[in-house]
Amino acid sequence: MSGEPDALAVVNQLRDLAADPLNRRAIVEDQGCLSGLILFFDHPNPQVVYSALLAVRYLAECRSNREKMTDELGMMLSLQNVMQKGTSPGETKLLASEIYEILQNSSSAEAEQAEAAASCRKKAQFFMGSTNKRAKTVVLQIDGLDDSARRSLCEEALLKIKGVISFTFQMAVKRCVVRIRSDLKAEALGTAIASTKFMKAQQVVKGEDGSEIAIPFQEDSDVVVEQNINLPDYLPEDESPSQEQHKAVTRLGSVQDGVSWLSTAANFLSRSFYW
Incomplete structure (x- = not known):
């Protein structure tokens, strides 16, 4: 039993793999992984549910999926059950409604797309209030x-902000793409990053000519950052299955190794139908 991965470890690994665009088709085509992620939507641990939703959101970015x-x-x-569940956190409901809208629109005619989008937005407004449209x-x-190590500091800082939905790091260019609620000010992100004492953030925006402009956040900003409390503990990096690169889906190298890990995950998911 000691060697058996737990639900959080498996779903976090799938989430990390799904974050790479080159892995998304393989995950969806693998028998067991997609259905397993759906099972995680009903997991009693809210962190597992959110991580599974984030993985599915990444997979949905690939149109062919x-x-x-x-x-x-x-x-x-x-997805509807997550949106309607009274105990689901607000960010979880918003992420579920976003995925629902993407998938609903992809399978409908133009008229049906508009209707589905309006329906999903109404659901999000009903459960989260008019400030989170x-x-x-x-x-x-x-x-x-x-x-x-610095990335981990950023993750911890961003996870504490109430209103952050998801984020993706682009380490090669030292960037982080953050999805936040519409009522959350970007300055709150800058304040959180600055609180690490080791890093400083600038907001990247498009100029009138289409070029990118980096705008520094005010160091003496008086923006109040509302924090999430009682967050579940995240797995340490050195214990995460994502470090076992020989078992992960990779850009180069053996495809069989990637399939092997996905099969392992699928077997775990099939054995974990009930929690």
Whole structure:
């Protein structure tokens, strides 16, 4: 039993793999992984549910995946259940409604797309209030984002902010793309990054000519950062299955190794139908 991966470890590994665009089709085509992620939507640990939703959100970014994802047994119903569940955190409901809208629109005619989008937005408004009608994306250029240790500091800082939905790091260019609620100010992200004492963030925006402009956040900003409390503990990096690179889906190298890990995950998911 000691060698058996737990639900959080497995779903976090799938989330990390799904973050890479080159892995998304393989995960959806693998028998067991997509259906397993759907099962995680009903897991009692809210962190497992959120991580599974984030993995599915990444997978839905690949247009060729959307039809199969929409047709997957239980996908749409499970997303609706998350949106309607009274105990689901606000960010979790918003992420579920966003995925639902993407998949619904991909399988409908134009008229049906508009109706589905309006329906999903109404659901998000009903459960989250008028201040959270939409999410927005903020691109951060982070000075000092040099290694995995600094990345972990950023993750911890961003996870504490109430209103952060998801984030993706682009380590090669020292950037972080953050999805936040529309009522959350971007300055709150800059304040959180600055609180690490090792890094400083700038917001990347498009200029009138289409070029990128990095705008520094005010160091003496008086923006109040509302924090999440009682967050579940995240797995340490050195214990995460993502470090076992010989078992992960990789850009180069043996495809069989990637399939082997996905099969292992699928077997775990099939054995974990009940929690």
